[in-house]
Amino acid sequence: MPAGPRLSARDRGLLDGAEGEARRLAMRVLVRLAEMQEAPRLIDVTRAHIDGCILTGPAIVAFAERLVKLGGRLAVPTSTNVISVDRRHWRDQGVPEAWAGQAGRLADAYLALGAAPTFTCSPYQEPDPPRPGEHIAWAESNAIAFANGALGARTNRYGDLVDACAALVGRVPLVGLHLDAPRLGRVVFELDDRGDLDDAFFPVLGYLVGAQTGGEVPVVDGLTGPIRADDLKAFAAAAATAGAVGMFHVVGVTPEAPTRAAALGGRAPARIVHVGAEQLGSAWSALSTPSSGALGSVAFGSPHLSLPECRELASLVEGERGAPGVGVVLTTSVRVHEAAVRLGLAETLERFGAQFVCDTCVLNTPLLPPGGGTFMTNSAKYAHYAPGVLGRDVVFGSTRDCVRSAIAGRPVVATPGWLAA
Amino acid sequence: MIVAGSADGPVLASDVPLSLWGGVDARTSEVIDRTHPLCGRRLTGHVVVLPAGRGSSSASAVLLELIHAGCAPAAIVLRGLDAVLAAGIVVAEELFGRSLPLLVAEPDLFARALGARHASVRPDGTLNLDTVSNID
Numbered sequence: 001m002p003a004g005p006r007l008s009a010r011d012r013g014l015l016d017g018a019e020g021e022a023r024r025l026a027m028r029v030l031v032r033l034a035e036m037q038e039a040p041r042l043i044d045v046t047r048a049h050i051d052g053c054i055l056t057g058p059a060i061v062a063f064a065e066r067l068v069k070l071g072g073r074l075a076v077p078t079s080t081n082v083i084s085v086d087r088r089h090w091r092d093q094g095v096p097e098a099w100a101g102q103a104g105r106l107a108d109a110y111l112a113l114g115a116a117p118t119f120t121c122s123p124y125q126e127p128d129p130p131r132p133g134e135h136i137a138w139a140e141s142n143a144i145a146f147a148n149g150a151l152g153a154r155t156n157r158y159g160d161l162v163d164a165c166a167a168l169v170g171r172v173p174l175v176g177l178h179l180d181a182p183r184l185g186r187v188v189f190e191l192d193d194r195g196d197l198d199d200a201f202f203p204v205l206g207y208l209v210g211a212q213t214g215g216e217v218p219v220v221d222g223l224t225g226p227i228r229a230d231d232l233k234a235f236a237a238a239a240a241t242a243g244a245v246g247m248f249h250v251v252g253v254t255p256e257a258p259t260r261a262a263a264l265g266g267r268a269p270a271r272i273v274h275v276g277a278e279q280l281g282s283a284w285s286a287l288s289t290p291s292s293g294a295l296g297s298v299a300f301g302s303p304h305l306s307l308p309e310c311r312e313l314a315s316l317v318e319g320e321r322g323a324p325g326v327g328v329v330l331t332t333s334v335r336v337h338e339a340a341v342r343l344g345l346a347e348t349l350e351r352f353g354a355q356f357v358c359d360t361c362v363l364n365t366p367l368l369p370p371g372g373g374t375f376m377t378n379s380a381k382y383a384h385y386a387p388g389v390l391g392r393d394v395v396f397g398s399t400r401d402c403v404r405s406a407i408a409g410r411p412v413v414a415t416p417g418w419l420a421a
Numbered sequence: 422m423i424v425a426g427s428a429d430g431p432v433l434a435s436d437v438p439l440s441l442w443g444g445v446d447a448r449t450s451e452v453i454d455r456t457h458p459l460c461g462r463r464l465t466g467h468v469v470v471l472p473a474g475r476g477s478s479s480a481s482a483v484l485l486e487l488i489h490a491g492c493a494p495a496a497i498v499l500r501g502l503d504a505v506l507a508a509g510i511v512v513a514e515e516l517f518g519r520s521l522p523l524l525v526a527e528p529d530l531f532a533r534a535l536g537a538r539h540a541s542v543r544p545d546g547t548l549n550l551d552t553v554s555n556i557d
Contacts, residue, residue: 059489159481159505388453
């Protein structure tokens, strides 16, 4: 084995239990990982985001409750990802009591450790997002990609379990995306001029980039026109679903890519991938299952909807009515939902027939039973996981097409202009 | 070798990355990702050969669940280090005193592992492969 990381006096104290047994356990795990990754030392992080509050089974509950029992207290401000229950409305949603109980126990354990009940997979949309250059320990694949790529903050792809360890001691191994060089782009995705883009373009591009990146940092070159934060969010979530993407650059858009040369650190790329109609077409097709039946559900909000997205949806459904038998689900945080209520957007959306689900999402709580008809969404992440997790056929489409389909009661998908050869 | 140990079992291999969360049932170890070549197979008891994990941060928790439930792979062989998967094994060791070997194989060895039928891992980290014979 290579020599382990150089430890600070505090690190050694943590290993000796100077700050309690929970932090000792956390530090042991972090030092093991630092050894594996051949990190020279550990560094401080300013904040953490916990993904381990998602209920995967009894073991994750045992882990979190062990930390509480050992007297654990998180060392840095820590937000929480989606949990596996809508704490206010699970009964109305038909979620079994046993499930809600386990999911609630898990969430409570992290709150007992000192985490904030943000319960959202879009933590970068919360007040006071991380700043460029800030070292953080975030879990949740889409949040990691957004924090690095879109915000210029620095986090590795932390998983469940390590997220809590890092939050308990405020330390992480100094490797990977915390350093300068590994953040540089290696694979360039060169885009044709695709004309006018709609919101479906970004998740499709992200899905393509993620599938073809293979652990190297992608650089997207050739995007012109205004790009909203929500477009980058959809891109990042799709890329991190399709591949192990923790960092990305969009030339002229993201903070570490003012130019293509800057994104690449002045080096030649390892690979250049041309992205035209054909490549986009196969990514677009891969997001829908080969067959689909009667429309059962339309879901928006993976990652969790922002307030601008709620506003856009409200304007699309104004005065319309969703078809009977089609459940329209909007997943977001309690904070965004409350803002949508204050602004009257929630009323418009609920009059249409949409249902807000907060704290969680359709992949993490048993809200949509299998066999409930085809699932339609504008999210690449929902589209990718729904066949396996929900056991349903999936149709992917733009926000506008999802709304039109909810009204029509069947999938209505127009081939976007940017897919034309 | 990233996590030490010994193991022996049939090989379950794919060169397509697999996300344990959303791609594997945490109670049974069955691959549920319909787009994955191993869909429908169970990881339990196999020497699982994969290039890497995939997107989800919850892969470590799913691996912890599989170890806790007694339906984990016998060993995992990867092409590159995946710290998310490694974390699941390290925490299982700390919490439950149970583990499984995790190896990172050089490209040549990895390529041979993809085509192997059976594999064993020795405590020193050696990977022995039983490849499919052409002579029946």
